[in-house]
Amino acid sequence: xxxxxxxxxxxxxxxxxxxxxxxxxxxxxxxxxxxxxxxxxxxxxxxxxxxxxxxxxxxxxxxxxxxxxxxxxxxxxxxxxxxxxxxxxxxxxxxxxxxxxxxxxxxxxxxxxxxxxxxxxxxxxxxxxxxxxxxxxxxxxxxxxxxxxxxxxxxxxxxxxxxxxxxxxxxxxxxxxxxxxxxxxxxxxxxxxxxxxxxxxxxxxxxxxxxxxxxxxxxxxxxxxxxxxxx
Numbered sequence: 001x002x003x004x005x006x007x008x009x010x011x012x013x014x015x016x017x018x019x020x021x022x023x024x025x026x027x028x029x030x031x032x033x034x035x036x037x038x039x040x041x042x043x044x045x046x047x048x049x050x051x052x053x054x055x056x057x058x059x060x061x062x063x064x065x066x067x068x069x070x071x072x073x074x075x076x077x078x079x080x081x082x083x084x085x086x087x088x089x090x091x092x093x094x095x096x097x098x099x100x101x102x103x104x105x106x107x108x109x110x111x112x113x114x115x116x117x118x119x120x121x122x123x124x125x126x127x128x129x130x131x132x133x134x135x136x137x138x139x140x141x142x143x144x145x146x147x148x149x150x151x152x153x154x155x156x157x158x159x160x161x162x163x164x165x166x167x168x169x170x171x172x173x174x175x176x177x178x179x180x181x182x183x184x185x186x187x188x189x190x191x192x193x194x195x196x197x198x199x200x201x202x203x204x205x206x207x208x209x210x211x212x213x214x215x216x217x218x219x220x221x222x223x224x225x226x227x228x229x230x231x
Contacts, residue, residue, distance in 0.1 A: 124153035124188025150214035
């Protein structure tokens with residue numbers, strides 16, 4: 001009986017039978033493919049039908065709002081680069097998130113001179129004998145000069161900003177920091193120290209207040225202009 005089973009297992013299938021079996025397999029595969037295509041078409045039809053219904057509008061709007069929120073979050077991350085506390089100190093600057101200095105749900109308000117002192121920023125104005133409020137549009141520069149007759153304190157906000165402060169202890173002769181879009185900074189520029197603000201934002205404007213403790217005279221003897229040529 002063992003010999004008989006071995007013979008049966010080694011029996012070659014006739015060509016007609018093999019062809020029939022192969023045809024059944026091909027037919028089965030074709031049936032599976034057709035069924036999958038029908039499911040895909042049916043699913044696409046359901047999505048199309050849903051999007052044509054009025055009650056789909058809130059969901060579509062919610063998806064678009066989520067994508068817009070996600071885009072803004074990614075932009076915020078892109079314009080809030082990592083920074084070093086020691087680098088900020090060398091630039092004589094302190095930075096804050098808006099929520100850190102907000103008094104209530106109306107937003108933030110403070111005395112920049114008092115905040116600079118409380119943050120350990122020295123060499124700034126002790127009073128505001130001269131005051132400037134300004135805007136710096138994307139790609140533009142302000143300051144890039146040094147005063148010989150006054151100390152100055154800055155309040156900076158509104159856009160991604162490059163702030164440079166003359167510092168003879170640094171290899172390049174200056175310290176430089178990048179502020180994020182949503183950061184607020186106070187900085188002090190002592191007399192005889194150059195400073196510059198550069199708007200590196202593609203959309204927003206920088207807004208700033210400059211407070212000097214002496215009346216500033218923008219003449220060749222009291223102010224050096226275009227200190228840095230690489231800005």
